[in-house]
Amino acid sequence: METGKQKIILLLKVLAAFLIIITITFFGFRDSLLRQAIARLTTKIEQKYDSALSVKEARFEGISGLSLNEITLSPKNADTLFSIQKMRTSVNLWHLLLGEVQLGTLEIKNGLVQLTQKGDVKNFAAFLKKDNEQPTTNDKRDYADFAYRIISKALNLVPTDMSIENLTFKLDDNGKKATIDIKKLQLFDKELETSINVQTNTFAQRWKIKGFADPRNKKADIRFFNIDTGAIKVPYFDERYNLISSFDSIRLNIENIDRSGGELRIDGFTSIANLKINHPKIARKDVVIKNARFDYRFLLGSDFISIDSSSTVQFNKIKFRPYVAYKTSEDTIYKLKIALPKMKAQDLISSLPDGLFTHFQGMQAEGSFDYNLDFEYNKNKPNELIFNSNLKKENLKITKYGEANLNKINGEFIYRAIIKDVLQRPVLVGNANPNYTPLEQISPYLKKCVLTTEDPSFFSHHGFINEAFKQSIIKNIKTKKFARGASTISMQLVKNVFLTREKTLSRKLEEILLVYILENNRIVSKERMLEVYFNIIEWGPNVYGIGEASHFYFQKSPSELNLNECLFLARIIPSPKKFMYQFNDQGKLREFAVKQESFLTNLMIRRGLLNIDDTIYKSQPMPILGPARSYLRIKVLDSTVVDSLSINEEFDF
Template structure:
């Protein structure tokens, strides 16, 4: 290469370098103007979209490609300030500078405060969920509120505003209303390349939760996964449970995820997963002791629309190792209708029993079994006609199902004599032998047929034909409880009453009722004892008055005779006080005569017994609501001075005629 060519190349290179330096100097000379232009565009864009005033106190370069925005605030029109932050540090790429625009990357926000305030119908945040510029989404269209549309707008707003990369230092979020105060403090929150990490302290009124949060997010696909881990020994506790329901719910870890979101034809469908570890639930209406679940999970498909909420049948719930598909729906378009279906595949019996949360069914804890079990349940109710409630529940066992070890309660004890303790208000009051060694024990064949048949008629007419459950009675009980909005009727069979008395407490909890049903199923399915044996035990342990237990004790207490000697009228009286034995005195006046209102019960039970051939027509026609008290019962009941037994037969018969029996 000759000398002149070398000189030309050097001159050209110098010119290029010079021009680049001139351009670079020009860019840096005008970058402040470019930053100001960019900031103004951002402010204009935000204020054109929302009814707010966005203020950025200052914007300047701090170093070669670092930008600092200071004193930023967002104030809705006519409302208190929603957001403010001391400073935002960001970086600017060379490429964006050369293109004549500024793209801020790597946001670092210090001392941010998001303050949501609600006062009646006024608040400073609802504008975020408006559809367009003027009006909010119409979620209250004719026919009712569409919660699907509302939630869809909330999700879209949240995902649309997720930054690509941000690092918050000391982020504070609060919500204040006349009856609520929530404060959230995050020493750090980072979002980078779709990964989320944070430390969070949430105070709701007087309850504080401390936790770590990790997860991933893909705003474009509406995909998010988050894991919440407790950072102290107290666990993560749900707020307001104590205040609203007088209970507590706490857990160590919660994993939440949403994998898909679709909004079509005014209906939102969301798919995802959730899993909780070491869940503790404590409520006196659920169980006597805290309920502990080691691991629970759900793969859910949920739809929300106008007057509609549906948990799709594709939803799978897992409790430890037991899995079930669940369908649930609530619709109030014309009337309030609730549907619930639960179905499991066949699963090993041990998996079923070992998966039961501890504290929920104490009597069954430790039980071991072979074979397989499958559960199916269907529930339907229209709250405008609850008497038509549908409830079907079936627990099916394989042919090789067998219990190989009982839990805390040994059901085999029913086969022979056993010690039985009666409790009152959770305290033991009397223990006695259920068997021939007890002089007050009466074998079934030594109890009057009148009493046996009267008890069966009043308490469980299908006892000898069903397998522990009377579905129609149970449906009626559900209808009654829904109407009363409390647990007032249980639909119990004699089998269920026996289990309740021998193995369980008398507290009316959800767990006790379910545990009762499982034990009854085991007794009936395993054929542990015969129906006669069950009925015999039942008649020898039920309460019939003050420290009066069993048919023999009752017949001697009230009538001074053996249970085999009871007549029809005496048997119907004893049957009448089984539901409320402590109110035995209310059946009599101060002279020891049955009160007139008892006549209706006599005609009802006696009439049913006659129609079923349990007594003759002549016995029914001669039946009088009249009994003679002897012994201890007379001493306790008769309080009139110098009272003699008064025959009120004529008065009682007149009352029967008046009642139309």
Template sequence: MRIPKIKIPKKYLKIGAWVLGVFLIVCISLGAVAYSKREALLKKMMAKAIAKADKDYGLEVKIGSAGFTGLSTVKMTAISVVPKERDTLSSIGELSVGVKLFPLIFGNVKLSEVEMSDGFVSVVLKDSTTNIDFILKRKKKDSTENKGKSNLAEIANNILNQVLYKIPDDMDMKNMVFKFNDHDTAQLSFATAAVIDGGDLKSTINVNNGESTWHVDGYVNPGSKELSFTAYADGKKLELPYLNNKLHAKLSFDTLQTELKNAKYSGNDYKISGSWSVKNMLINQPRIASNDIIVQSAKLDADILVGPNYIALDSSSTAYLKTAEIHPYVKYTLGKNKIYELKLTAEEQDAQGVLDAFPQGLFESLEGLKVQGKVKYNLNFYLDTKTPDSVRFNSTLTPVDFKITKWGKTDLQKINSPFVYTPYEYGKPMRDITIGPSNPNFTPLNQISKNFINAVLTAEDPSFFTHNGFVEESIRKSIAVNYKEKKFKRGGSTISMQLVKNVYLSRQKTLARKAEEILIVWLIEHNHLVSKNRMLEVYFNIMELGKNIYGIGEASRYYFGKQPADLTIGDGLFLASIVPKPKASMYKFMAGGGLKPYMFNYFRFMGNIMARRGLTPADTAGYGFYNVRLREGLRQYLAPDTAAVDTAAFDGEEDDEGMPPVIMQDNNKNLFDRIFGGSKKDSSSVKQADTTTKSKKQLRQERREQRKREKELENGN
């Protein structure tokens, strides 16, 4: 099909030519006027900017000289920026800035070139102030002015565009030093030279006056929203001494790469696509592990979605550890009630490849383990802070033709035969205990009273014989309780987990140890390496049941002068009650050897649960409460009945092995400290008893606390 020619009369062409000519003449005239007055305009704009910096940010800005050196390039000298009553933030000898004219017509300042030399930027932290706290004040002011709903997608788009527009096409930075001073206890300095030429970035960074030399090379194309950087060091790993000096942590790596691939709107979401990768990253931090952990190869191909009120790592993202792959989905929704979501999906893949992908040094006991077959994994977590009790949690590691072909450093079947168990106090070994017939205190499972077995299982792990090492409902309830209490109050450990923790692993409370505990439990349970009966038998023979009292054989003779087979329902309930706080056991007795009255409610509550499950006959008299009598030889060590002992001091976290029975939880500790360290320490020290008699008010308070504990225990079972 041919497009017909459009014939335009000549008079209209002449009129158009005259209009265009006049427009060009006007533009040229205005440009000439602006060019002739640009120096005056520059001074006026600079004065306005300096005044605004002083008014809005409290900054004293000084510029020695300023002027145009080209059509759109401004050169300034002797620039200094000093926050009021703070250390100098920046000083620059010479700075030349060129802007692109076309974006400027539309009000956008896009840098075409930047030259900077002989200067420094210094961040100083001193006491409770810094020389950059003016930024925080400004943010606070902005948030006060913008109380309406903010669209996070728009904010992300604006911020990224502003950052990209400030990256010049060409840059030459010489003799610039970036310094950081943290309360005079840790200091960093980076003497930097960098060049951007046609999008190619080359830089050299001298760290702490020759301590090491870094390089950051890459490619920048801000207009297309494409960036790529690689960081490495000359002759050794790239590391930050600041982390070791200030935070007692060590972090280093051979190379670090990051790439921004694209950023654009996808519906109402702003989508940022990029990747991050690292080679031979070394981490050493006491809370994570007691030794160096090396991540040989890791990469994340990420699609980040920023919606109107949420930020998410989309499930299209892929994380790689060597050859292992996993797809993460993380979402954080803002609002009056925040929502946290986490999903992890690992498709079926080689089990040995997954095992080899774990960082070196992470799993000490499993080092050298060889397996065959495949595994796949799924995790789903959802927490709406408005209704924490409805939290969702499930985690499934599924084996496919999985088999262990070679043990690692530790034989996971070692407890099937006699072995030596070593309990620890204060991180030091107490004594060696043989778990086998050669130890006169060792008691086979069939020689332990069912009263004790049923009482402990009811209190600690009711579904022990039916679960595979983990109870998701217990973990779910623990998450809800800990979130509501804002502290680690309830654990979700099963007897399988407690056994693995005590027999196979070190006593150091770290993230690595917890992860290894979970993996060993899975290996034992899913491969049936140890029978349930043997696990329970070992557990009953190593469990702490008093100060330096380990195992049911020692405990039954110590408290009651009985054989484990002769324990009554009352004896069993008492011993079950002290499992969470074994060193507090003697405080539960009166001077005459009977149990203190406040224990009656515990006996009745636990006994009723056991009776409903058919584990013991119903007993309205308290399930043997009145028949529990401490061995006469121990009664001389009991406090007088008039002594006031704060029994609530012995309550606390379920996973609190070895904590001093009378030391209250430190509310200043964060959740991380409470799980892996901090206030929980092994000890045999006790608090001096108050010699005053309890008042009625104290007794009422004690009963209320006891009822609260009973309710929590009922919810847990």
């Protein structure tokens, strides 16, 4: 009788024989099967993407190796998408049996990948189309599971050993060209080294990528820098988006990718040295950040994606903790929190990026501060938006103002508006100017009207109004455009006196910081700020200040303006050069202007700024008597009609 051990040995022999038979059969037919698979793929690409795939030679090498020669993919009536002269690779058989493709080695020689657009024809357009055959489902996506599967598949396609020679990537966007030529890329024993040549219409450089890469354990530490002297320039974006950018080096570190407890966690850091950016929408000068680093922890769950609050962002000496989250458990919610711990004020000033805060150069400060921002937006409940901005200061004091001489607002100075980069005529802000009007000589009605339309809480706030910011954000999100601002009179004053009207990120950031300094360091009184504001703002074509405006429209001094005239002047501040469209061809206010005036009057009555006695003469017409009348399109009556009316009146027919 056979023992149990003998039975096991016999079974193993049978299995071994069976595997040998299968292996012999497979090896005998595998090249044929490979050709059939390529034929099916070729047919699918032709039918689905209207493109031709060609593989001149394909064969297996050894147990798990695959060799392909002269591979091309060419969309119909468009440039070849890619061509590779020789490619050899191997796959992990165990993972292949489990239904996963995991590359072991990869060798590529003499390849070309190109993306072109000529007119409206893109050689890659067919591959960007959505797959309409994919089944639709209303089930919510599990973000952690989806991201982990994508990351795993991507890393499985990164071989543990790789050798690439002469692989060129070309981009041609209607003449805007960039070529990245990988002369050598080697990954061996987890060490990565490359040699890359870059050529565009504007520059040529040699780059190097070097470091550690372990795709199987999901770890990497890679540096990207320039072989030649000088910074690495970012190709294509300068021609395509007018964005000129460069940097000395970038480092990317991935320490951990782990999925457990239904959550996916990704830890690591990235840093950049001497980042330089130049774009008309950012600033007029190069913006330079000397050192920046982001220590990140991404957390993904079944219904959320977030940057965890344990992450830190640092540039120069500024370091803060961000928390960013997108949640879909019940409602769609966006969250942003920023915690900037206590730091010296001078460290902040010295860390501001060069070129982004030019008016702060040379500024000095004492004391310290900390800052917290809490923002939350519920897509289904937009009016419940949370926006809390809190700055706590400790002995904070500006000791030197630098280029922004904020004290000048207390004395006599020359103001020159800049409109569309054109410097306008000088306006003297001081008593030597006959049109300059002290605050006490301006009609009380005008002060009340302008404060109501522009900044009702001017005398109580410190430069900013949180509620105004909230309503502005809500309106802009709903309309999906910048439809409403939140400027206070303080912000308008700083923009006009110390800055320009250019619509750049730099100007807006400087405006915010200068307003805070002006309002919180007792540099100037509120009354003086309002007086200067009334004497410099544009009130019509080449009309600056209330002294000029009152004569331009009504041939009066600012103290003589009545309620109707003040309502008109307050309403046209947002678009003073378009004042003429307020009137019809008879020189009377149009219906929309009358409604605006009525709304403003009732609002001021409700707030106790006006009473019924103030509105006794409000129903009387408001004639435009000054030079502004020449801008109105008043229709002239036919003279014969006028004569006939005169005769009828004279003889009383």
